[in-house]
Amino acid sequence: MEVFRSHVLVCGGTGCTSSGSDKIIAAMEEQIKQSGLEREIKVIRTGCFGLCEVGPVVIVYPEGTFYARVKDADVEEIVQEHLLKGRIVRRLVYTDKGDHHDAGKPLGEIDFYRHQTRIALRNCGVIDPENIDEYIAFDGYKALAKALTEMTPEGVIDVITKSGLRGRGGGGFPAGTKWKFAAAQKADKKYVICNADEGDPGAFMDRSVLEGDPHAVIEAMAICGYSMGSDEGYVYVRAEYPIAVKRLNIAIAEAREYGLLGKDILGTGFNFDIHVRLGAGAFVCGEETALMVSIEGMRGEPRPKPPFPAVKGLFGKPSNINNVETYANVPQILLKGAEWFRTMGTERSPGTKVFALGGKINNTGLVEVPMGTPLRTVIYDIGGGIPNDRKFKAVQTGGPSGGCIPANLLDVPIEYDSLLEIGSMMGSGGMVVMDEDNCMVDIARFFLDFTVEESCGKCTPCRIGTRRMLEILERIVEGKGQPDDIEKLERLARSIKATALCGLGQTAPNPVLSTLHYFRHEYEAHIQDKKCPAHQCKSLLHLEITDKCRGCTACVRVCPVDAITGEVRNKHAIDTDKCTKCYSCIEKCRFDAIVKV
Amino acid sequence: MKTLAELEKIRKDTLDRINLRKEDKDDAIRVVVGMATCGIAAGARPVMMAFMEEAGRRNLSQVHVTQTGCIGMCRLEPMADVLLPGQEKVTYVHLNPDKVRRIVAEHLVNGQPVTEFTIGTAEGKTNG
Numbered sequence: 001m002e003v004f005r006s007h008v009l010v011c012g013g014t015g016c017t018s019s020g021s022d023k024i025i026a027a028m029e030e031q032i033k034q035s036g037l038e039r040e041i042k043v044i045r046t047g048c049f050g051l052c053e054v055g056p057v058v059i060v061y062p063e064g065t066f067y068a069r070v071k072d073a074d075v076e077e078i079v080q081e082h083l084l085k086g087r088i089v090r091r092l093v094y095t096d097k098g099d100h101h102d103a104g105k106p107l108g109e110i111d112f113y114r115h116q117t118r119i120a121l122r123n124c125g126v127i128d129p130e131n132i133d134e135y136i137a138f139d140g141y142k143a144l145a146k147a148l149t150e151m152t153p154e155g156v157i158d159v160i161t162k163s164g165l166r167g168r169g170g171g172g173f174p175a176g177t178k179w180k181f182a183a184a185q186k187a188d189k190k191y192v193i194c195n196a197d198e199g200d201p202g203a204f205m206d207r208s209v210l211e212g213d214p215h216a217v218i219e220a221m222a223i224c225g226y227s228m229g230s231d232e233g234y235v236y237v238r239a240e241y242p243i244a245v246k247r248l249n250i251a252i253a254e255a256r257e258y259g260l261l262g263k264d265i266l267g268t269g270f271n272f273d274i275h276v277r278l279g280a281g282a283f284v285c286g287e288e289t290a291l292m293v294s295i296e297g298m299r300g301e302p303r304p305k306p307p308f309p310a311v312k313g314l315f316g317k318p319s320n321i322n323n324v325e326t327y328a329n330v331p332q333i334l335l336k337g338a339e340w341f342r343t344m345g346t347e348r349s350p351g352t353k354v355f356a357l358g359g360k361i362n363n364t365g366l367v368e369v370p371m372g373t374p375l376r377t378v379i380y381d382i383g384g385g386i387p388n389d390r391k392f393k394a395v396q397t398g399g400p401s402g403g404c405i406p407a408n409l410l411d412v413p414i415e416y417d418s419l420l421e422i423g424s425m426m427g428s429g430g431m432v433v434m435d436e437d438n439c440m441v442d443i444a445r446f447f448l449d450f451t452v453e454e455s456c457g458k459c460t461p462c463r464i465g466t467r468r469m470l471e472i473l474e475r476i477v478e479g480k481g482q483p484d485d486i487e488k489l490e491r492l493a494r495s496i497k498a499t500a501l502c503g504l505g506q507t508a509p510n511p512v513l514s515t516l517h518y519f520r521h522e523y524e525a526h527i528q529d530k531k532c533p534a535h536q537c538k539s540l541l542h543l544e545i546t547d548k549c550r551g552c553t554a555c556v557r558v559c560p561v562d563a564i565t566g567e568v569r570n571k572h573a574i575d576t577d578k579c580t581k582c583y584s585c586i587e588k589c590r591f592d593a594i595v596k597v
Numbered sequence: 598m599k600t601l602a603e604l605e606k607i608r609k610d611t612l613d614r615i616n617l618r619k620e621d622k623d624d625a626i627r628v629v630v631g632m633a634t635c636g637i638a639a640g641a642r643p644v645m646m647a648f649m650e651e652a653g654r655r656n657l658s659q660v661h662v663t664q665t666g667c668i669g670m671c672r673l674e675p676m677a678d679v680l681l682p683g684q685e686k687v688t689y690v691h692l693n694p695d696k697v698r699r700i701v702a703e704h705l706v707n708g709q710p711v712t713e714f715t716i717g718t719a720e721g722k723t724n725g
Contacts, residue, residue, distance in 0.1 A: 084664075266598075
């Protein structure tokens with residue numbers, strides 16, 4: 001056995017990679033070599049640790065020291081001080097706000113991780129995703145072995161059904177029921193499909209699972225194949241996720257080499273193999289029927305259901321399609337049992353859910369919490385609250401299909417049904433936090449702009465209806481809203497929801513409906529008073545100089561259109577007709593004398 | 598193609614290798630080697646390497662070898678502390694790779710401290 005006295009884990013998720021973790025790994029290996037420590041220290045590139053806000057992240061074991069915001073210039077100090085002499089580099093250690101514990105706390109005690117329960121993400125940031133042995137070490141492929149050697153296909157489906165696992169892609173359909181439908185079909189060929197076409201703005205949990213623990217998805221797909229009688233699977237993943245695609249391909253090759261994919265797996269006579277298909281970035285291809293059409297090589301457009309994929313799916317054959325995170329839960333459920341899974345979460349939504357926290361929040365990152373956790377815990381205890389002492393206004397869940405949840409509903413437990421009841425939805429798990437500076441009408445316009453752009457154009461309600469809604473929203477934020485616009489929006493929204501062909505169109509009006517429900521006064525202020533309460537809509541505001549002005553002339557010099565006039569040491573004034581609202585004067589003013597009104 | 602038994606073997610071997618990364622380390626045996634200038638000058642690096650090699654050879658995945666700085670008794674270097682769960686710390690002095698191999702066999706594996714290499718014995722001798 002080769003023993004290293006220390007393991008240095010460097011995050012190789014997309015977030016940390018984009019802030020330079022590749023350079024850190026290279027510098028680390030170079031420094032370790034120079035210091036003659038190659039036989040003592042091992043550097044491992046892992047998947048996402050979750051706390052992307054403070055990346056790049058480096059963890060040194062056995063101490064478990066958590067270094068945050070590491071730059072390649074810091075590497076020498078870490079190697080020379082910590083790795084060579086055993087002295088922790090205190091200035092780089094992550095501490096919770098208001099914490100003066102110098103050496104930092106164990107990972108599990110940091111606020112961000114304390115409230116989390118990790119099932120889908122259990123291996124992310126712990127194992128080397130490009131090394132199948134490390135996955136096997138943490139009970140990897142044990143569930144597949146158990147299914148193949150000790151369980152019947154019906155037994156597998158029974159456990160998944162009893163666990164109450166629901167689709168983590170957003171719909172929340174019970175996975176066991178889906179598997180049962182597909183298993184009941186008689187056909188010469190069936191397919192297992194993994195939906196990794198994660199398209200919601202702000203969601204990145206599927207990417208992180210594929211980057212950090214790709215074997216979990218492969219194992220689960222093989223288990224699903226066994227349960228429904230399929231020998232072939234497809235992973236449909238976005239081409240925009242190059243690291244995830246690379247690691248998935250490596251993992252598939254490793255699994256084939258070990259005979260965990262291919263013919264006669266583990267000598268049981270069960271055959272299963274997986275192909276990867278890249279999506280070209282169309283949001284609609286995350287819709288299951290469009291996704292299958294795209295795998296078949298045609299233009300990604302949805303088709304009406306029924307027939308459901310379980311009856312007539314990919315290439316016209318019975319197919320089961322689940323999301324990445326749903327699959328990532330499966331091996332654990334099979335190993336530990338349905339009862340264990342039900343000890344977490346709520347009665348109607350057992351287990352955990354991964355959320356991608358973003359927007360106006362201190363700890364941007366990836367969190368996994370038991371279902372039923374209140375939004376407040378996720379946003380304040382884990383997310384660390386709103387930066388710059390601003391006030392929380394709303395949280396958007398479910399991306400372009402979801403809605404905005406206002407402050408008075410922060411204690412609502414997060415689960416599929418409770419979120420639907422308050423006019424939002426779970427969605428794939430994007431959670432975008434907004435503060436008082438966000439205009440809710442503008443947010444609705446942003447999401448609708450996205451759906452208009454991404455509508456495939458096959459059905460009229462979605463193609464034309466969403467476009468008409470967007471036009472109304474655009475004129476409202478420009479200050480040209482008409483008195484009956486709110487009514488028109490509501491009427492359009494209702495008919496689109498009722499008549500659109502697929503999930504994309506049926507849910508597209510949700511951001512508008514939920515903001516209309518909770519923030520109607522903002523719409524009214526835009527339309528009737530021609531004011532934007534959040535001071536975001538440029539057409540509805542102008543800049544003014546207050547009495548705080550000392551006449552320093554800094555703003556005069558920075559204004560690109562010479563809209564500001566005034567004598568030195570006297571209060572200045574802005575010509576609002578000339579002003580283009582570029583806000584460069586606000587940035588320049590040292591006295592906070594320029595305000596939006 | 599791997600069989601179930603082979604899979605289990607990979608699991609065990611790799612787990613030993615990456616045991617270091619576990620968060621709760623209740624069963625860990627900690628070996629802390631003094632690696633300040635005084636220790637290194639007296640030969641602490643071969644001592645530490647001997648601990649690691651010996652632990653590796655015997656598949657002792659619960660042994661964590663770490664470093665510390667100077668604890669002030671430079672004349673007794675190379676030194677190392679051995680901490681078994683639930684037991685008093687034992688400090689060994691004047692170490693060399695041969696002594697380390699005995700310590701691993703008798704103390705780390707069998708739980709019997711090698712009294713003749715401990716600080717108590719060494720100090721007792723010099724004082725007496």
